[in-house]
Amino acid sequence: MIKHKKAQWPWHALTALVLVGLALSLYLATSMISYEWRWNRVPQYFAYQAEEAQRASGNGTVQDIVRQGETARVTLRDEDGAEQVLEVAQDSLQFSRGDDFAEGDVIGVTRHWAAGPLAWGLWTTLWLSVVSGAFGLLIGLFAGLCRLSNNPTVRDLSTVYVELVRGTPLLVQIFIFYFFIGTVLNLSREFAGVAALALFTGAYVAEIVRAGVQSIAKGQNEAARSLGLNAGQSMRHVILPQAFKRVLPPLAGQFISLVKDTSLVSVIAITELTKSGREAITTSFSTFEIWFCVAGLYLLINLPLSHFASRLERRLAQSD
Amino acid sequence: MIEVRDLLKVFDTRGHVVRAVDNVTTRVDKGEVVVVLGPSGSGKSTFLRCLNGLEDFDQGHVAIDGLPLDDPKTDINAYRREVGMVFQHFNLFPHMTVLENLCLAQKVVRKRGKAEREAKARALLEKVGIAEKANEYPSRLSGGQQQRVAIARALAMGPKVMLFDEPTSALDPEMVGEVLDVMKTLAQEGMTMVCVTHEMGFAREVADRVLFFDHGKLLEDSPPQQFFAAPRDPRAQAFLRQVL
Numbered sequence: 001m002i003k004h005k006k007a008q009w010p011w012h013a014l015t016a017l018v019l020v021g022l023a024l025s026l027y028l029a030t031s032m033i034s035y036e037w038r039w040n041r042v043p044q045y046f047a048y049q050a051e052e053a054q055r056a057s058g059n060g061t062v063q064d065i066v067r068q069g070e071t072a073r074v075t076l077r078d079e080d081g082a083e084q085v086l087e088v089a090q091d092s093l094q095f096s097r098g099d100d101f102a103e104g105d106v107i108g109v110t111r112h113w114a115a116g117p118l119a120w121g122l123w124t125t126l127w128l129s130v131v132s133g134a135f136g137l138l139i140g141l142f143a144g145l146c147r148l149s150n151n152p153t154v155r156d157l158s159t160v161y162v163e164l165v166r167g168t169p170l171l172v173q174i175f176i177f178y179f180f181i182g183t184v185l186n187l188s189r190e191f192a193g194v195a196a197l198a199l200f201t202g203a204y205v206a207e208i209v210r211a212g213v214q215s216i217a218k219g220q221n222e223a224a225r226s227l228g229l230n231a232g233q234s235m236r237h238v239i240l241p242q243a244f245k246r247v248l249p250p251l252a253g254q255f256i257s258l259v260k261d262t263s264l265v266s267v268i269a270i271t272e273l274t275k276s277g278r279e280a281i282t283t284s285f286s287t288f289e290i291w292f293c294v295a296g297l298y299l300l301i302n303l304p305l306s307h308f309a310s311r312l313e314r315r316l317a318q319s320d
Numbered sequence: 321m322i323e324v325r326d327l328l329k330v331f332d333t334r335g336h337v338v339r340a341v342d343n344v345t346t347r348v349d350k351g352e353v354v355v356v357l358g359p360s361g362s363g364k365s366t367f368l369r370c371l372n373g374l375e376d377f378d379q380g381h382v383a384i385d386g387l388p389l390d391d392p393k394t395d396i397n398a399y400r401r402e403v404g405m406v407f408q409h410f411n412l413f414p415h416m417t418v419l420e421n422l423c424l425a426q427k428v429v430r431k432r433g434k435a436e437r438e439a440k441a442r443a444l445l446e447k448v449g450i451a452e453k454a455n456e457y458p459s460r461l462s463g464g465q466q467q468r469v470a471i472a473r474a475l476a477m478g479p480k481v482m483l484f485d486e487p488t489s490a491l492d493p494e495m496v497g498e499v500l501d502v503m504k505t506l507a508q509e510g511m512t513m514v515c516v517t518h519e520m521g522f523a524r525e526v527a528d529r530v531l532f533f534d535h536g537k538l539l540e541d542s543p544p545q546q547f548f549a550a551p552r553d554p555r556a557q558a559f560l561r562q563v564l
Contacts, residue, residue, distance in 0.1 A: 222374055223411035223470075227425035227477060228401035237424055241415050319415050319457040 030288065038286050042293055045280045050114035053106045054086045062099045074107055118290075121276025122297050128190075128262045128272060129301070132197035133255050139198060140205020145235070147210045158206065165203035171264050173200060178268040193265035201258050208250050212243035245316045252309030256302050263298075273297055321512045322348040322371065322481060327380035329366055329536075340366040341377065342536035348481075351510045355523040355544070358533035359559060364516045367533065368483050371514065372403040385480050401429060404474030408486040410466040412458040418445065418469050419454040422476045430477065437476075444472040448502050464495030468502055475506075482506065484515040520563060524548055532556045 030037075058078030066073040072093050076084040088108025095107055115123075146158035165173070177196040178189060187195070216239050224234035266275035277294035281287050329341040340363040348354050356364045369375040371382060373389055373396050382389040387399050413421050422441035426432045432440070445451045448468040450461075458466055467487055474482060484503065488496040500522050507513055507526045517523065523530055523544055530547040532540040532555075539553040548564075551557045 217411075219407060219409055219411040220413065223405075223407060223413070224425075225397075226372055226374060226400055226403070226405035227473070228397050228429040229425060230397045233428050237428060238413055242413075245415065316415075319417075320459055 035288060037289065038284075039289055041284045041286050042289050045116040045118040045276075045284065045290070045293075047113055047119060048116050049111045051092075051109040051111055053109050054088050056101045056103060056105045056107055057084055058082065059102050060100070062095045062097055062101065065093070065095075065097050072108065076101065076107070117271070117276040117280050118273070118293065118297065121271060121273040121294075122300075124271060124276075125259070125262050125273040125298075126301065128194060128197065128265065128270070129255075129259045132194045132201060132262070133258055135194070135198035136201030136205055136258065139202030141209055143202055143206035144209025144213070147206060148213060162203045162206050165200055166207075170196070170200050170261055171267065174264055174268060189268050189270055193262075193268060193270050197258065197262060197265065200261070201254060204254050204257075205251065208247045208254065209243070212247035213239055215246055216242050245313075248309060248313050248316070252306060256305055259301050259305070260298060321350045321352070321385060322514070323381070323383045324371070325381040327367070327370060327377055327382060329363075329370055329375060329377040339363075339536045341370060344380075344536075344538045346531065346538060346541060348512060348514060350512055352528045353507045353511075353513045353526055354515070354529050354531060355527040356514065356516045356531045356533060357518075357520075357523060357559070362533040363536035364531075364533045365485055366536075368485050368514060368516050371481075371483055372400055372405055374405075397429070401477055402480045404477060404479035404482040406467070406470050406474055406482065406484045406487045408489050410458075410463070410470045410490075412466055412470055412473070414458050417455050417457055418450070418461070421458070421469060422473050425473075426476055440476055441472070444475050445469070447475075447505075448472045449498070462495060463491045464498045467491065467495075467499045471499070471502055471506075481512045481514070484513065484517065486516050486518065488517065488519055518563070520548070532559070534559070 056076055056078075058076075058080070060076055060078035062074060063077045063083070064073075064075040066075075067090055070090055071087050072090045074086045074088060074093070074095070076086065078084070086107050087110065089111050092108040092111075094105070095101060101107070143158045143161055146154045147162070149155050149158075174193065174196045177187075178192040181187065181195075182189070182192040213235075220238055220242065221234050224238040225231070229237065262272055263274040266272055266278075269275075271279070273294055277290050280290045284290065324344055324346050327341050327344045328339070331338040331340050342363070344367060356368065358364045366375055370377045371384070371389075377390075380390065384399065384403055387394055387402070389396075389399060412418075413424065416424065419438065419441055422444065423437045426437035426440065427434075430437075442451060442454060445454055448471060450465050450468055453461060453465060453469075458469065461469065471482075471487075487503070488499050491499065496519070500519060503513070503515070503522070504526050515522070515527075527544045530540070530542060530544050531538055532547070532551070532553065534555045540547060540551060540556045542552070547556070548560065551560055
C-alpha cells in the first residue's frame with residue numbers, strides 16, 4: 001500500500017473541540033447546582049499582606065508624625081521623657097499629634113507579604129518529594145543490587161523487604177511508621193512520613209533496577225570482566241549506565257507517583273498541599289476552586305518532571 | 321605461556337550431563353598462534369572461555385605465564401588483565417564512544433593518566449585502521465569496524481595472550497577480511513594467540529598449530545600443513561570433508 005500523507009491539523013482541532021466541550025459541560029453541570037464561583041478568594045491563600053501591630057511601650061503623648069508616602073513615622077514621648085519611634089502604614093494610624101496613649105496601645109500596623117497556606121503546602125510537598133525521592137532512589141538501588149547478589153541471605157532479605165512493602169498499602173505503612181515505630185523510637189512526624197515514603201518508593205525502584213540490570217546482555221559483563229574490571233567496576237561503569245537509560249521511563253513514573261503519594265502523609269498531620277487545601281476550604285468555603293487549585297499545583301510539579309525525564313531520555317539516546 | 325592440564329568442564333542441566341571439555345591437556349608457547357577447530361557444540365568455545373575464567377571448570381589446571389587459574393589465591397582480575405579476549409558479538413559498550421571503550425579499562429584497572437591512555441587508544445585505532453572513528457558510538461560502525469575496535473580494546477590493556485572466540489562468525493562476508501588482516505598482523509608481531517574460528521584459510525596461513533575438538537575431547541594437535549593434508553583422526557577427516 002502506498003503511504004499517503006494526510007494533514008494532521010483537523011485531528012488536533014477535533015481534540016481541542018472535545019476538550020472545550022468537556023469544559024463547557026463541566027461549567028453547565030456546576031451552574032445547575034447553582035454553585036457560586038469565587039475565584040477572587042483564592043489568591044490570598046497563596047500570598048497575603050500580613051499585618052503586624054506596633055504598640056507603645058509606655059504612657060505618654062504623640063510627639064510628632066511625619067508622613068512619607070505610604071508610611072508614617074510616629075515619634076512618641078513617654079512620662080519619663082524617653083522617645084520611641086515607630087514606622088507604621090499611614091492608613092492604619094490610630095493616633096494624631098498630641099494624643100495621649102497608654103502602654104500597649106496599638107499605634108498602627110506594618111504590612112508585609114507572607115506566603116499563604118497553599119504556598120506553604122506546595123513547599124512542604126516539594127521537599128517531602130525531593131527528600132524521600134532521593135532516599136528512595138538510594139534504597140532502591142541498594143536493594144535492587146542486593147536482589148541480584150550471589151549471597152542467599154542478602155538476596156532473601158531484599159526480597160522480603162520488596163514483598164512486604166509492595167504487598168501492604170502505603171497508608172497503612174505511614175500509620176505503622178508514625179504510631180508504632182515513631183512512638184518506639186520517638187520520631188518526629190516529618191521523619192516518619194519521609195521514611196515511610198522513601199521505603200515505599202525504594203521497594204518499587206529496587207524492582208525497576210533489578211529488571212534494568214537483568215535486561216543488559218550478558219556479553220557486556222563478560223567483556224568488562226575479561227578486561228580485568230572487577231564485579232563492582234563492571235556494574236558501575238558498564239551495566240548501570242546502560243540499565244539507567246532503559247529504566248528511565250518507569251523510574252520517572254515512580255517519582256511522579258511519589259509526588260502524588262505525599263498527599264497521604266496528611267493523615268499524620270503534616271500540612272502538605274492536600275491538607276493545606278482542606279484547611280483553606282474551612283475558611284474560604286470555596287471547595288471547588290481550592291481543589292482545582294490543589295490539582296493544578298500537583299500538575300505544576302509533575303509536568304516539568306515528566307518533561308525533564310523525556311529530555312534526559314532523548315539526551316541519553318544519542319548513542320543509539 | 322599457556323598451560324592446560326586435564327581440564328574438565330561438565331554442564332549439568334537438569335540431570336542432562338554434558339562433558340563440554342573432557343580431559344584436555346595442551347600448551348601454547350610464547351608467540352605461538354593456535355587455531356581451535358571443530359564442529360559446533362564440540363566444546364571449543366567453552367575451552368577458550370575456561371582459559372580466562374569466564375567459565376569455571378570442574379577439574380584440572382590452567383595457567384597463563386605461570387599464574388594458575390585453579391589456585392583460589394590467584395586474583396582473577398589481575399589474571400584477566402594479561403589475557404585479552406575478543407568475542408563473536410563484539411560486546412562493545414554501546415553507551416561509550418570508541419575512544420571511551422578503549423580507555424575505560426586502562427583508566428579503571430591500569431590507572432593510566434588521561435593523556436597516556438588516549439595516546440595509547442589512538443595509536444591502537446590507527447593500527448587497526450579506524451583512527452577516524454574515535455569519537456563515534458559503536459552503533460554507527462559496521463560489524464567489521466566494531467570487531468576491530470573490540471580487538472583494539474583488548475590490546476589496550478597490553479595483554480600477554482589474546483583469545484579470539486569466533487571473531488568473524490557474526491560478520492557479513494565482505495568484512496571478514498579486514499578483521500583477519502588485523503589478526504594476521506598481530507600474529508606476525510609475535511602475539512601469543514588462541515583462535516576459535518571457522519576460517520580454514522586463516523588456520524592454514526597463520527596458525528602454528530591446529531587443535532581439533534569434538535564432543536569436548538582434543539582429538540588432534542598438529543601443524544596446519546599436516547592437519548589439512550593428512551588428518552589422523554577419522555572425525556577430523558570427516559569434518560574436513562564437510563567444510564573444504
